[in-house]
Amino acid sequence: MSTQIHTLSNGFRIVTEHMPGLASASIGIWVNTGARHETADQNGIAHFLEHMAFKGTERRTALQIAETIEDVGGYINAYTSREVTAYYARVLGADVPLALDVIADILLNPVFDENEIEIERGVILQEIGQSLDTPDDVIFDWLQERAFPAQPLGRPILGPSERVSSFQRPDFQSFVRQHYGPDQMILSAAGMVDHDELARLAENLFGHLTPTPRSPVELGRFAGGDVRQIKSLEQAHFAIAFESPGYQADDIYTAQIYAAALGGGMSSRLFQEIRESRGLCYSIFAQTGAYADTGMITIYAGTSGEQVPELANLTIDEMKRAASDLSPAEIARARAQMKAGLLMGLESPSNRAERLARLLQIWGRIPALEETVERIDSVTTGDVREFAAHLAAHAPAALALYGPVDSAPSFDQLQERRAA
Amino acid sequence: MSTQIHTLSNGFRIVTEHMPGLASASIGIWVNTGARHETADQNGIAHFLEHMAFKGTERRTALQIAETIEDVGGYINAYTSREVTAYYARVLGADVPLALDVIADILLNPVFDENEIEIERGVILQEIGQSLDTPDDVIFDWLQERAFPAQPLGRPILGPSERVSSFQRPDFQSFVRQHYGPDQMILSAAGMVDHDELARLAENLFGHLTPTPRSPVELGRFAGGDVRQIKSLEQAHFAIAFESPGYQADDIYTAQIYAAALGGGMSSRLFQEIRESRGLCYSIFAQTGAYADTGMITIYAGTSGEQVPELANLTIDEMKRAASDLSPAEIARARAQMKAGLLMGLESPSNRAERLARLLQIWGRIPALEETVERIDSVTTGDVREFAAHLAAHAPAALALYGPVDSAPSFDQLQERRAA
Numbered sequence: 001m002s003t004q005i006h007t008l009s010n011g012f013r014i015v016t017e018h019m020p021g022l023a024s025a026s027i028g029i030w031v032n033t034g035a036r037h038e039t040a041d042q043n044g045i046a047h048f049l050e051h052m053a054f055k056g057t058e059r060r061t062a063l064q065i066a067e068t069i070e071d072v073g074g075y076i077n078a079y080t081s082r083e084v085t086a087y088y089a090r091v092l093g094a095d096v097p098l099a100l101d102v103i104a105d106i107l108l109n110p111v112f113d114e115n116e117i118e119i120e121r122g123v124i125l126q127e128i129g130q131s132l133d134t135p136d137d138v139i140f141d142w143l144q145e146r147a148f149p150a151q152p153l154g155r156p157i158l159g160p161s162e163r164v165s166s167f168q169r170p171d172f173q174s175f176v177r178q179h180y181g182p183d184q185m186i187l188s189a190a191g192m193v194d195h196d197e198l199a200r201l202a203e204n205l206f207g208h209l210t211p212t213p214r215s216p217v218e219l220g221r222f223a224g225g226d227v228r229q230i231k232s233l234e235q236a237h238f239a240i241a242f243e244s245p246g247y248q249a250d251d252i253y254t255a256q257i258y259a260a261a262l263g264g265g266m267s268s269r270l271f272q273e274i275r276e277s278r279g280l281c282y283s284i285f286a287q288t289g290a291y292a293d294t295g296m297i298t299i300y301a302g303t304s305g306e307q308v309p310e311l312a313n314l315t316i317d318e319m320k321r322a323a324s325d326l327s328p329a330e331i332a333r334a335r336a337q338m339k340a341g342l343l344m345g346l347e348s349p350s351n352r353a354e355r356l357a358r359l360l361q362i363w364g365r366i367p368a369l370e371e372t373v374e375r376i377d378s379v380t381t382g383d384v385r386e387f388a389a390h391l392a393a394h395a396p397a398a399l400a401l402y403g404p405v406d407s408a409p410s411f412d413q414l415q416e417r418r419a420a
Numbered sequence: 421m422s423t424q425i426h427t428l429s430n431g432f433r434i435v436t437e438h439m440p441g442l443a444s445a446s447i448g449i450w451v452n453t454g455a456r457h458e459t460a461d462q463n464g465i466a467h468f469l470e471h472m473a474f475k476g477t478e479r480r481t482a483l484q485i486a487e488t489i490e491d492v493g494g495y496i497n498a499y500t501s502r503e504v505t506a507y508y509a510r511v512l513g514a515d516v517p518l519a520l521d522v523i524a525d526i527l528l529n530p531v532f533d534e535n536e537i538e539i540e541r542g543v544i545l546q547e548i549g550q551s552l553d554t555p556d557d558v559i560f561d562w563l564q565e566r567a568f569p570a571q572p573l574g575r576p577i578l579g580p581s582e583r584v585s586s587f588q589r590p591d592f593q594s595f596v597r598q599h600y601g602p603d604q605m606i607l608s609a610a611g612m613v614d615h616d617e618l619a620r621l622a623e624n625l626f627g628h629l630t631p632t633p634r635s636p637v638e639l640g641r642f643a644g645g646d647v648r649q650i651k652s653l654e655q656a657h658f659a660i661a662f663e664s665p666g667y668q669a670d671d672i673y674t675a676q677i678y679a680a681a682l683g684g685g686m687s688s689r690l691f692q693e694i695r696e697s698r699g700l701c702y703s704i705f706a707q708t709g710a711y712a713d714t715g716m717i718t719i720y721a722g723t724s725g726e727q728v729p730e731l732a733n734l735t736i737d738e739m740k741r742a743a744s745d746l747s748p749a750e751i752a753r754a755r756a757q758m759k760a761g762l763l764m765g766l767e768s769p770s771n772r773a774e775r776l777a778r779l780l781q782i783w784g785r786i787p788a789l790e791e792t793v794e795r796i797d798s799v800t801t802g803d804v805r806e807f808a809a810h811l812a813a814h815a816p817a818a819l820a821l822y823g824p825v826d827s828a829p830s831f832d833q834l835q836e837r838r839a840a
Contacts, residue, residue, distance in 0.1 A: 340493025
């Protein structure tokens, strides 16, 4: 491992890792800004802004942005989450400086042409339409809103159509001024990269920017609640979420091990009991999602309308059973999956660049792999059972049901089953 | 590169590539059997069989299969396509022999317990339900059926529910006997692997099997036609497909370069004209799919009901325009994307193992990377324009429309627009 970090005087950070044997590299900028940094009126602007970055800069049209990267066989893309907006490219090693030049250009010099804003509005309204035609996209947005109602963390990333229809040039400019300061940005690259060269290029491209202090985000308060919409679909979609630790919490690995043992793989309890033994579902899983201050453990499954009561009740029962009898062997397996998954993930330059950026953002440093492994190994069976007991009976819950869900138990019935 | 191939006396083949610097490996068996090897009555059995492989062998229960791989932090999975069924795992280097033992076990010794068949039937009916709730899954299955009507190549991989509901133990046993001969299997592994060790293990595991000659598949005849279903969805889903070369055809790279230039990336014509200039879509792309004897170029986009006529007509117009003015710069860019994409793909052990298996299956050898690059480079602008002209005006077409598509042009109208 050869992770190197450099910080410019304005707070802009560069983190790189050279990976021997690779001909290509992944390079990107992770901006510490996402949907939770929006006000209610701004909901959807972080994502819309990410789109507008590709619609033309002072130096390049939208076509030129795409051509510059694709002429050398690379690709460029971006995503917006609740806490992060990332712009990244994958290119051959020799083209890393070119990729950085394009990424810096689209971040720093977007023109926000009014005609282009109108056109891109149409694209995003179609993206929202596509999401509304995808039942598990719909249900995850609802679940997030029920988990964190009337809070920035509970709002949809794409935003509601009405807000997306309203944004104008000054809205983008003001959001950038507020949230795209150099101290909010991390340049991360992995693969065939040269740290000193990137640090020098970053100084030229980003060194002149002034830090923009901003007010802290509104803390997430997992409140919970439920939403149910009956619709004529093939499947009844069921999702339930519970409050879970944030990134920096001591028990984050306890939560991750729990989620892996409960519903993380083919040997997990939910997969074995609900899919393998009963054949109720094709998709069923539990996963953790963490933010700076809080998190969610989510269980999702799709089944038929007639089977949704059995599925919902079994899910609660499996959570309760896990609290009393999760075995050391299951904990050991979950640990092995996390550790090997970490190692195998690091073999991809894209995963590695992303991980470096996120670790630096969260911790202000890159914890050694051994440190992470040690934290995973230090979680005991008792820790996981205690966490499981809290989750099964006490943690606030959010429930979302979509499709032929008429016969599903009520939220109160499921809450009573948890407490029983 | 250090690709090594070994063939057992019964025709079973082993191909490996050691990748220095990796701690993990991808290993799998690619069986030259998929949905197109089914009779109409068998439709869905190749995929159902793939599921049954994980439901218990003479030595391991379903839980033990999952635990054996997940105990060492790996994962195991499988997929069924129209020509291939693959069973693969990703594990750390030391666990490669263990992974092979599990994969061989589930392929060769599944018990097809009748109770497990009933349970898994429920899982697959849910998988079908999930697919039916996913508009682009639906439309691609329809398009395939219209392209190759009443032919094995046109049938859905999951099969219709009625067939899935009918399969019994003897059906699986007979399909295995017919199609899972050692001469139809390739063991492929990439990453931290040892060729000689794998060849020796494969001899022990597969050397005793007898080859099973089988009748050739029914050749695909792209007939074309259209299907349209009006449904209350957010988006109007539009997909059109044209006959395109098979794997071994001389002009396969011409087709791939054409698809890349027309709709392969952000700089492609469809993306630029229909998304970037007009904002009609979020998703729009062209892609090639190739089989042994034929192939398809498919264009897909999702838009609103009001915009679907404009989208459909523009797609045809862009195809016609490409026939006359695709530029050398666009061809060069498509070539660069294909070549860099190839190189970057090879940096992942999973992609590499899959590529080795498919190349060996198609060509009976592993063409050197330079050979592929040379073939890509030898395609001229004239070749691509000629191909584009044939596609725009003459190639048989299949059309699928789903959602609020009342106002979409008819198939005949689009055919006239092509010919005009």
